[in-house]
Amino acid sequence: MNISPEFVSVGGNRNPAAADWDVNGSGVLAFGADNCIALWDPQDEKLSGVQAVSNGHTKAVNAVKFFPTRSPSVSVLLSGAADNTIRIWRAQNNRKPKYECVKSVSGHANPITKIATLSGSDIFASGSSDGSVKIWKLVHDDRFTSIDVELLQTIALSPKYFPLILALAQLDTESMVLAVAGTRPTIQIFVSRDTQFQLSATLIGHEGWIRALDFTRETSDSSSDLLLASASQDKYIRLWRFHQGNELPAASSALNDPALGGLVKSLSNKAHWIESATSKHSITFEALLLGHEDWIYTASWRHRNDKLQLLSTSEDNSLAIWESDPTSGVWVCITRLGEISAQKGSTSATGSAGGFWIGLWSPDGNSVVSLGRTGSWRKWTYSSTEDMWTRQVAITGHVREVRGVTWSRDGSYLLSTSQDQTTRLFAEWKREGSAPSWHEFSRPQIHGYDLNCVDAISDTEFVSGADEKLLRVFDEPKGVAEILSKLCNIESRNTADLPDAANIPVLGLSNKAIQAVGDNEPVEEGEENERDAVDPASIVRKSALEFSHPPFEDHLARHLLWPETEKLYGHGYEISTVAVSRDSSLIATACRASSIDHAVIRLYDTKDWLEVKPALKAHSLTVTSLQFSPDDRYLLSVGRDRQWVVWERIDEPSLYALKYSNSKGHSRMILNCAWSPLEQPTFLTAGRDKSVKIWQIADSEVRLKGTVAANASITAIASSAKVMSGKAWFAFGTEAGEIGIASAKAEALDSVEVTMVSAESSPAKTINQIVWRPARSEEQGQQIAVAADDSSVRVYNIVGGSAQSAA
Structure with a gap:
């Protein structure tokens, strides 16, 4: 008997360090999914979703990082988890990636929080909530057939704090620099001498925990200045310049930016000096990037089209791409992607996505992906003809234990229900000239209680039970029936009498049926009484229910609920x-x-x-x-x-x-x-x-x-x-x-x-x-x-x- 996986749906872990996109040749994106690592190729035109899931860790995976192998035929992946171990996985790139665990390393006493690698080097660093950073060396042959790990150094962080983020870079021909930050508002800079890192500087300025650090060279020339981006829960990104030589670099004109207003006093440009065995470097504050309205989780550099760009993701439901203005030198946000904050609601049902936790560049720099609170990935690709970033179909999945699953009576779609308090509908997208691919087409129920069980009553009705002592019955709305008919060839019943969609009133648990409004129709406001005023989040425009592709996460979380028809008590x-x-x-x-x-x-x-x-x-x-x-x-x-x-x-x-x-x-x-x-x-x-x-x-x-x-x-x-x-x-x-x-x-x-x-x-x-x-x-x-x-x-x-x- 031949048993083969047809489809896997799994949500990503909400940890900024828990995903990485391989730029070394395989093109695979690996992300932590509970205690597993899921592998997905976002550039796959067949849209086949998660290709494989690697099991091994016994607790949630917190950190995932590809190791720079410098070999197109082999790929090495490092993962760290709440089980206090680091695992090393290897795959051959010449076929569908299949990662095998070749080594498990235990050295930390508490969960791993972050792994950092250095291109062109066999050194990597791991941070843990035991308040230490460990420096490791990967020992391997040319083809990575044998892999071992050697511990070079343990840095006990003083004063003790949890390192949430690490970044490694080559300082000069002899030395490396390591930046460490986390549950303090300061950044510690360590410089290596004879494989041992020593604390050389402490950068101050942030006013909250620091979530992101990333190094890059200012230009493609390896002797150009090193730039460090740091992003914090204080809603700001700071850029720091590492300049070689005894002279300070020219002062950044960005500090005179009038937009910074009264902040200038707090932007001290005190130089820090660090020394390696062969050279002396100054670290100066370069720029402050303003624009996010909430905690910032990730910041990563990329040289695109001969320009240096920075990608940042934030709790404010946005993803920003920053660039330095060539004339003034001021850093400005040139592209902003994500959700409009006006549509934030009190729960995920009324629109709040809960922020973007991870942002990654594609290997070619022309796509970006982001992971949100609901475990779903979003993807944007740059179109040079239209000169804009466009949304693309990505993958979704539950983020907690999946308790129940049922097929519709005719087997045309699948319903699953989970402790993440959602019920999701999966079906096959049938496209001309391409094999069918599975996607989430509706999120019928977004609830306030953990959901335990589900069963289909008919092809268009289901019942689910939760931790709230009662059962709820849901009926398919017209909008979903039309999407399934158009994209999945699922015949719909007579939809004339059905409501168009459903929504959850603010502070409510019951999905109410609503009719969609034409794009040009005005929304009727309530009477004089303020209590009757219409909640803008409850309005669904007809165009929001018209799709030529599986719906994106924003639509799933907001417009594709099913109306609730009955409650069963007892x-x-x-x-x-x-x-x-x-x-x-x-x-x-x-x-x-x-x-x-x-x-x-x-x-x-x-x-x-x-x-x-x-x-x-x-x-x-x-x-x-x-x-x-x-x-x-x-x-x-x-x-x-x-x-x-x-x-x-x-x-x-x-x-x-x-x-x-x-x-x-x-x-x-x-x-x-x-x-x-x-x-x-x-x-x-x-x-x-x-x-x-x-x-x-x-x-x-x-x-x-x-x-x-x-x-x-x-x-x-x-x-x-x-x-x-x-x-x-x-x-x-x-x-x-x-x-x-x-x-x-x-x-x-x-x-x-x-x-x-x-x-x-x-x-x-x-x-x-x-x-x-x-x-x-x-x-x-x-x-x-x-x-x-x-x-x-x-x-x-x-x-x-x-x-x-x-x-």
Whole structure:
């Protein structure tokens, strides 16, 4: 059996040091995604998204940096994480990048915060929240077939602070310079002598923590002055000039810039002197860059078109490109990209993106990418014909554990729901002359509570449950239906009666349906009463819902919500699971519980949205999973009390009554269950005791027909909707992130064949849910969608073959 990854969606870590774009040849962008490293090629015309995910770290990845190999055939990546280790990864550039971890280095006592490299050198530096910076040397042969690391020096920062940012540069032919800054308003400059760095100067001027440092030569001439950019939470960027010789450089005319007004007094131009073994250098303050309105997270240099430019990103939702005016020498912002701050709202639902945390130049300098609070990347490319920067399609993903995933009833799109309080819709963009590519097309729900479960009611409706004790039902708006129809060839129902879009009122949790306004139509203001005034963030213009490409993050966060149509009340604690009957007439739910009174299953009728009473009582602890049988005759429930219960459909007084139960179904809690499509009623249970059990109902009793053992607790199980090649197929996922695809003949359920998904394609953490894509023919091959705790949503292709046998 051949199992291959079709699509991976994962959000980036909110850490300014957690991404790097390789300028050395591979063109790959690597970013920290939870405790993994995701690899993406932003310049890929096929838009295939995340190409691979490398697992290895045990905690969140904080720092990612490509090592300058000076070889086009091999790429080396350094990563540092909250597990206090640095890992070294290697890949061959001549094929699709596949990074293997060749070395793990532990030397720091606390999480790594930043890694800095130096082009043309084997030295790199790492900073950690243990208050130290370590200088390392990468020992390798020409082709990097063997790689080792040697610790050269440990610098204990005095006074002690956390180094958030480091920068290395070549000072002269003999010496290097290291700049270190972080949770203090000063920058410490260290100069190397015989491989040992010594503190040589402390630069003052900033008034907040310093988040970004970057060195560059002023011109392409290696003997030109060195410039250092520093950016801080005080909203300013400062430039410093390192000038060789005993004379000071000509004073910067930028200091006389009238725009600086009363700040000039605080801009002292005191020179600091530093010495290497062979030369003397002065460090002087060069310029102050004003323009950002909030904390600045990154600043990076690039020589573009014979001009020196600086890219900065800020919490104010903007990304700025700065350049020195050739006549006055004043540094000005020549391009500003991002979101208009007027559209900031109180939550991400009403427009606030929460700032840009990372900004990176592409290898050719003609594109920039930025990562925001929602884990989504944005990309702009410079068009020389139009002389402007234009938005391009980038990638999005969840930033917290993904708890639930479900396909629409016809299998045309995928919904996922997460602890990051969003529900997202993924589908395939079908373009002429190009292979389909997966993208996020809508963000139906942006919530104030962690979301735990989701299920489709119909092709255009779904229900989700959160930590708020109630369930919410959502209906597809016209704007989303038209986007899916146009870009994904998903046939939409009659959309005439549907609302155009939805929005969340300020301080609200419920998505309200709204109609879009024509671009030239005036917005009606409220009456005299101020309370009726229209919130500008609640207006959607019709043009904002017209797309020729998958929507950008700004639209996803603001215009592509689904209106909420119903709330289902009744539970006393956080919702744990939800299931919709096959005929869509009933919704079954359960909540977290520690007593028989709360561990009930509640049924709701989807015609009038009322609860069908009484609730079903049998479990004594949280019900972890519910599923209706293929013909809706039975409802299966499993729980933390180690028992499974089969409820049979009756007419009165409730719709279901207890038929079979087994209080010792597993030796430990049961975490998931599924019905098989076999003619004889057959179901599967999976639990903490590392086993899947296959049960069959026959002759008024339930018999155990087979058991599959795994290496870890089994946390998710799903069965395909139909029998293929005379076999029942199911997939299971474990607490360790392993995925197994299993099949068994109907008459021999005790001999199950299992194929495990390769470790490099599997998630790094617990699998929470697996679902098979409905309405797939055997010629198309099967697909499963997987939700995992490593914040990823993955789709796998399964092409049948001879599976290896497993006990």
